[in-house]
Amino acid sequence: xxxxxxxxxxxxxxxxxxxxxxxxxxxxxxxxxxxxxxxxxxxxxxxxxxxxxxx
Numbered sequence: 001x002x003x004x005x006x007x008x009x010x011x012x013x014x015x016x017x018x019x020x021x022x023x024x025x026x027x028x029x030x031x032x033x034x035x036x037x038x039x040x041x042x043x044x045x046x047x048x049x050x051x052x053x054x055x
Contacts, residue, residue, distance in 0.1 A: 022051060 022045055026032040034041045034053070044052045 022043070025034075025043060026045060030045045032043045034043055039055065042054050044054070046052060
């Protein structure tokens with residue numbers, strides 16, 4: 001019996017994931033609502049340029 005290494009976990013290449021600019025989502029404002037199922041979330045861009053996502 002010969003040793004065979006476990007296959008590596010395949011991860012999608014970063015450039016294959018959908019990418020959105022936060023400013024596009026907020027249409028130039030500092031907030032946007034994001035709906036997932038029946039839940040609505042608030043995406044906010046802070047003055048420091050960070051993102052906060054809350055229910």
